[in-house]
Amino acid sequence: xxxxxxxxxxxxxxxxxxxxxxxxxxxxxxxxxxxxxxxxxxxxxxxxxxxxxxxxxxxxxxxxxxxxxxxxxxxxxxxxxxxxxxxxxxxxxxxxxxxxxxxxxxxxxxxxxxxxxxxxxxxxxxxxxxxxxxxxxxxxxxxxxxxxxxxxxxxxxxxxxxxxxxxxxxxxxxxxxxxxxxxxxxxxxxxxxxxxxxxxxxxxxxxxxxxxxxxxxxxxxxxxxxxxxxxxxxxxxxxxxxxxxxxxxxxxxxxxxxxxxxxxxxxxxxxxxxxxxxxxxxxxxxxxxxxxxxxxxxxxxxxxxxxxxxxxxxxxxxxxxxxxxxxxxxxxxxxxxxx
Amino acid sequence: xxxxxxxxxxxxxxxxxxxxxxxxxxxxxxxxxxxxxxxxxxxxxxxxxxxxxxxxxxxxxxxxxxxxxxxxxxxxxxxxxxxxxxxxxxxxxxxxxxxxxxxxxxxxxxxxxxxxxxxxxxxxxxxxxxxxxxxxxxxxxxxxxxxxxxxxxxxxxxxxxxxxxxxxxxxxxxxxxxxxxxxxxxxxxxxxxxxxxxxxxxxxxxxxxxxxxxxxxxxxxxxxxxxxxxxxxxxxxxxxxxxxxxxxxxxxxxxxxxxxxxxxxxxxxxxxxxxxxxxxxxxxxxxxxxxxxxxxxxxxxxxxxxxxxxxxxxxxxxxxxxxxxxxxxxxxxxxxxxx
Numbered sequence: 006x007x008x009x010x011x012x013x014x015x016x017x018x019x020x021x022x023x024x025x026x027x028x029x030x031x032x033x034x035x036x037x038x039x040x041x042x043x044x045x046x047x048x049x050x051x052x053x054x055x056x057x058x059x060x061x062x063x064x065x066x067x068x069x070x071x072x073x074x075x076x077x078x079x080x081x082x083x084x085x086x087x088x089x090x091x092x093x094x095x096x097x098x099x100x101x102x103x104x105x106x107x108x109x110x111x112x113x114x115x116x117x118x119x120x121x122x123x124x125x126x127x128x129x130x131x132x133x134x135x136x137x138x139x140x141x142x143x144x145x146x147x148x149x150x151x152x153x154x155x156x157x158x159x160x161x162x163x164x165x166x167x168x169x170x171x172x173x174x175x176x177x178x179x180x181x182x183x184x185x186x187x188x189x190x191x192x193x194x195x196x197x198x199x200x201x202x203x204x205x206x207x208x209x210x211x212x213x214x215x216x217x218x219x220x221x222x223x224x225x226x227x228x229x230x231x232x233x234x235x236x237x238x239x240x241x242x243x244x245x246x247x248x249x250x251x252x253x254x255x256x257x258x259x260x261x262x263x264x265x266x267x268x269x270x271x272x273x274x275x276x277x278x279x280x281x282x283x284x285x286x287x288x289x290x291x292x293x294x295x296x297x298x299x300x301x302x303x304x305x306x307x308x309x310x311x312x313x314x315x316x317x318x319x320x321x322x323x324x325x326x327x328x329x330x331x332x333x334x335x336x337x338x339x340x341x342x343x344x
Numbered sequence: 345x346x347x348x349x350x351x352x353x354x355x356x357x358x359x360x361x362x363x364x365x366x367x368x369x370x371x372x373x374x375x376x377x378x379x380x381x382x383x384x385x386x387x388x389x390x391x392x393x394x395x396x397x398x399x400x401x402x403x404x405x406x407x408x409x410x411x412x413x414x415x416x417x418x419x420x421x422x423x424x425x426x427x428x429x430x431x432x433x434x435x436x437x438x439x440x441x442x443x444x445x446x447x448x449x450x451x452x453x454x455x456x457x458x459x460x461x462x463x464x465x466x467x468x469x470x471x472x473x474x475x476x477x478x479x480x481x482x483x484x485x486x487x488x489x490x491x492x493x494x495x496x497x498x499x500x501x502x503x504x505x506x507x508x509x510x511x512x513x514x515x516x517x518x519x520x521x522x523x524x525x526x527x528x529x530x531x532x533x534x535x536x537x538x539x540x541x542x543x544x545x546x547x548x549x550x551x552x553x554x555x556x557x558x559x560x561x562x563x564x565x566x567x568x569x570x571x572x573x574x575x576x577x578x579x580x581x582x583x584x585x586x587x588x589x590x591x592x593x594x595x596x597x598x599x600x601x602x603x604x605x606x607x608x609x610x611x612x613x614x615x616x617x618x619x620x621x622x623x624x625x626x627x628x629x630x631x632x633x634x635x636x637x638x639x640x641x642x643x644x645x646x647x648x649x650x651x652x653x654x655x656x657x658x659x660x661x662x663x664x665x666x667x668x669x670x671x672x673x674x675x676x677x678x679x680x681x682x683x
Contacts, residue, residue, distance in 0.1 A: 025366075025369075027364075027366040030364075095460075096459055096460050096461050097458060097459035097460075097461075097510065097511075097568060097569060097570055097571075098437040098439055098454075098458050098459065098460075099439055099440065099458075099570070099571040100437055100438055100439055100457075100458040100508060100571075101438065101442075101507075101508065102505065102547050102572075103440075103571035103572065104571060104572050104574065104577050105564065105570075105571055105572065105573075105574045105577075106571075107564055107565045107566070107570040107571065108565040108566075109565050109566040109570075111566065111567075111570070112564065112565065112566070112568075112570030112571065115437075115459075115570065115571075116570070116571065118439075119436060119437050119438075119439040120435055120436040120437065120454075121434075121435050121436075121437075121460040122435050122436075166441065168440075169439055169440065171436065172436075208441050225444065225446055225451065226446045226447040226448050226451065227446070227447075227448040227450060227451070228450075228451075229436060229451075230436060231436055231438070231444075231446040231448075231450070231451030231454065231455070232436075232438040232439075232442035232443065232444055232445075232446065232451065232454075232455065233441075233442065233443050233444065234444075235443065235444045238443050238444075
């Protein structure tokens with residue numbers, strides 16, 4: 006299996022962030038991708054390739070241009086405004102009944118975001134940009150005939166919608182790859198296996214009949230991202246029926262996860278896509294500091310085998326997973342099922 | 345002039361808050377109300393009265409019942425969930441395209457809030473409850489024949505809408521007093537003179553033809569609360585025309601403020617209300633750490649005189665103002681214009 010990876014993710018150096026002068030502790034740190042890379046190397050899983058640059062066009066096919074401008078520029082606007090460079094965090098948000106999009110960057114901070122724990126650092130744009138290129142390059146290999154390719158993306162992407170970011174995500178790698186694979190009208194399915202609902206991906210394709218979004222995730226009544234992820238969210242307009250959510254209870258184990266996964270895979274087979282994008286989050290494993298399921302390593306292997314048995318050309322895009330010391334093992338287990 | 349004040353505001357002890365283990369510094373502290381009270385006492389401005397308890401009914405005439413329940417209970421739900429009592433801050437928010445209201449309190453945190461700098465402490469509910477009773481008791485004096493009454497409310501209220509809080513505000517004291525004064529169909533005008541747009545008050549009465557909302561405030565393109573406060577927000581449905589916003593540029597001085605105020609007072613006179621509620625924020629004065637206007641103490645006196653010249657029975661409700669050492673002087677200056 007080919008692996009696509011860029012060192013640029015380290016520019017999103019979340020292990021050194023200050024928020025209002027105090028250390029900002031986050032689980033989404035560069036070591037995540039490094040641990041996975043190192044385990045993949047040791048396991049000789051396949052050739053590791055640098056991403057090629059596809060430019061902004063595939064990004065703008067998914068994200069709002071003003072939003073992209075904001076992600077690129079806000080760190081520098083903020084530094085100029087306050088007279089010092091520092092991590093950018095939104096404080097106020099454009100919630101229900103909001104009536105205007107402010108012209109200044111201070112208000113745009115919370116217009117383009119939905120949570121306060123996702124800092125924009127000096128290198129965030131470049132890291133997010135190359136995370137997208139990583140997914141796009143994996144898609145290129147698929148289009149060239151590979152059966153499965155792994156995009157070791159960081160930062161992750163599935164919480165980023167057309168024009169707002171949050172949940173450690175800025176640009177939606179999986180969604181951008183899916184739209185790119187769908188160029189010319191090909192049907193694409195996205196299977197989101199992260200612990201958290203992929204609200205950004207859902208919203209991007211909510212009315213799109215050519216991209217199916219299927220997600221297994223923790224019940225949003227009790228889990229991030231809270232405001233999306235219900236089983237009754239089925240898409241709208243021409244996309245109605247092409248969005249499927251399976252919220253699962255805390256402590257979900259291998260057997261019940263696999264049973265639900267079969268339902269999702271049936272839905273995908275019925276949709277009959279030419280390509281599959283898997284948003285892979287290893288935060289479903291027991292013991293993940295952010296998760297709450299009880300999936301075992303063997304369960305993860307079986308999940309991978311079941312998805313691979315669809316025999317659809319598949320790009321696997323890295324999303325969450327925060328048990329740093331185990332991430333490499335999880336990635337190798339999951340990816341081996343595809344080869 | 346009668347003054348209504350309750351010591352209960354001190355229960356909202358924002359000078360001792362920790363956020364994720366670090367001191368949370370806020371401008372909205374108990375000393376604000378204490379400084380004002382002390383100056384009013386020294387100036388022998390009038391009788392200081394404790395509020396009487398009007399119960400929940402007038403609160404529920406303005407706010408959503410589930411929202412009120414959340415404000416009352418979330419501190420304790422949060423303490424039980426995490427196993428320790430601590431200030432409650434939302435992190436994720438129900439922004440555009442949100443599709444569900446989560447059942448658990450963790451998600452409700454950001455469903456019922458629009459900013460992350462407004463902590464809920466153990467005593468917040470009781471302080472906010474008595475801040476409302478303070479405004480209601482002032483309204484009682486008005487209904488009994490007083491021409492002007494001052495409600496020394498803390499926490500402030502004008503950013504709190506029907507079912508979300510933020511900007512140091514939890515329950516909307518001015519809106520609750522206005523609806524209470526309007527019982528039976530009386531026309532009421534609210535004049536919001538705080539530096540920040542009173543988005544909560546606006547939204548509560550946005551379609552209400554019997555309560556006019558007029559606000560002078562800092563341009564929301566650059567200032568909190570950002571997503572409300574444009575001059576084009578004029579009300580809707582039967583309330584169309586009964587909402588008027590005058591956003592003003594940074595460094596607005598006495599003369600241009602007073603000129604704009606005359607426009608607002610003309611609109612109020614045309615509306616011909618039986619009662620007036622003034623949301624008074626002293627953050628319009630030059631040097632306020634949160635504000636950005638250049639109003640002088642004499643300008644404030646002239647603002648008060650102009651409002652008083654309307655000769656409409658008026659409840660003055662305290663909103664913002666953060667120049668601690670000057671707040672007492674400002675309050676006395678403003679209130680003297682009414683006596």
